Amino acid sequence: MTQYPVNLDVHPEVESFFDPETNTISHVVMDPNSKSCAVIDSVMDIDYAAGRITYDHSDEIIAYIRKYKLELEWLIETHVHADHLSAAPYIQSKLGGKIGIGDQITVVQETFGKVFNEGTEFQRDGSQFDQLFKDGDSYQIGEMTAFAIHTPGHTPACMVHVIGDATFVGDTLFMPDGGSARADFPGGDAGQLYDSIQKVLALPDEMRLFMCHDYGPEGRDIMWETTVAEEKAENIHVGQGKSREAFIKFREARDATLDVPHLILPSLQVNMRAGELPKTKDGKPVLKVPVNAI
Numbered sequence: 001m002t003q004y005p006v007n008l009d010v011h012p013e014v015e016s017f018f019d020p021e022t023n024t025i026s027h028v029v030m031d032p033n034s035k036s037c038a039v040i041d042s043v044m045d046i047d048y049a050a051g052r053i054t055y056d057h058s059d060e061i062i063a064y065i066r067k068y069k070l071e072l073e074w075l076i077e078t079h080v081h082a083d084h085l086s087a088a089p090y091i092q093s094k095l096g097g098k099i100g101i102g103d104q105i106t107v108v109q110e111t112f113g114k115v116f117n118e119g120t121e122f123q124r125d126g127s128q129f130d131q132l133f134k135d136g137d138s139y140q141i142g143e144m145t146a147f148a149i150h151t152p153g154h155t156p157a158c159m160v161h162v163i164g165d166a167t168f169v170g171d172t173l174f175m176p177d178g179g180s181a182r183a184d185f186p187g188g189d190a191g192q193l194y195d196s197i198q199k200v201l202a203l204p205d206e207m208r209l210f211m212c213h214d215y216g217p218e219g220r221d222i223m224w225e226t227t228v229a230e231e232k233a234e235n236i237h238v239g240q241g242k243s244r245e246a247f248i249k250f251r252e253a254r255d256a257t258l259d260v261p262h263l264i265l266p267s268l269q270v271n272m273r274a275g276e277l278p279k280t281k282d283g284k285p286v287l288k289v290p291v292n293a294i
């Protein structure tokens with residue numbers, strides 16, 4: 001197993017922004033020793049029925065970064081989301097920073113390039129992104145060293161990002177009472193997801209974990225922060241040392257009952273392009289609805 005450069009002596013500040021439309025949590029991660037920050041998993045607003053894009057959620061994040069005069073160095077996508085559209089290019093156009101995702105994005109682009117019948121002008125080499133991370137790759141946010149862990153299973157390109165004592169789990173884990181993310185999208189795999197979750201649970205017990213989603217199970221308030229110790233003890237899908245076999249059986253049975261996410265078609269088309277809308281030959285933004293393809 002890869003040895004990761006964990007450093008619990010670094011304590012980034014984290015400000016989180018919840019999007020009630022998609023139950024997504026975007027995070028601003030700040031270096032306490034400089035003005036540098038990163039944004040993890042931003043959200044662009046869409047009224048899908050009307051084909052209307054707006055930026056209220058990301059404008060809140062931009063206002064926060066400006067208010068504290070922070071320098072945005074990174075816009076991290078933990079994966080190609082299927083339930084919301086990334087606002088990374090919009091935020092980048094206002095504040096700068098590099099957009100990064102896992103290098104297995106090429107697999108996702110290959111799969112969905114076919115689903116959306118994209119022409120040769122759609123590159124499947126990840127070149128829409130500024131940085132493609134491999135398992136164990138490090139990068140700097142001011143004086144903080146961050147690193148990425150490849151965590152396939154939910155999607156092939158999923159990465160968990162570790163920044164000091166704060167870990168951004170993407171869609172590997174949910175809060176302990178939420179369990180885990182589905183593993184039935186094209187390229188998903190419940191066994192791989194189990195193995196990836198074990199990589200997260202192998203981090204130190206006191207590591208803070210920040211979620212990408214929360215749905216407030218049983219009517220509780222929305223939450224997004226827990227620890228490795230709490231997940232190991234209480235996670236309803238993998239806690240208490242649940243076996244790989246039992247997890248796969250449970251996950252596959254449950255996934256078979258889940259509806260397709262409402263925004264999957266626009267999300268995939270935009271997010272596989274690093275948050276850019278697809279365009280017609282004369283440059284007009286347009287989204288496709290492939291029939292019976294998902």
Ligand SMILES: [Fe+2]
Nearest residue numbers: 080081082171
């Ligand atoms: Fe996801």
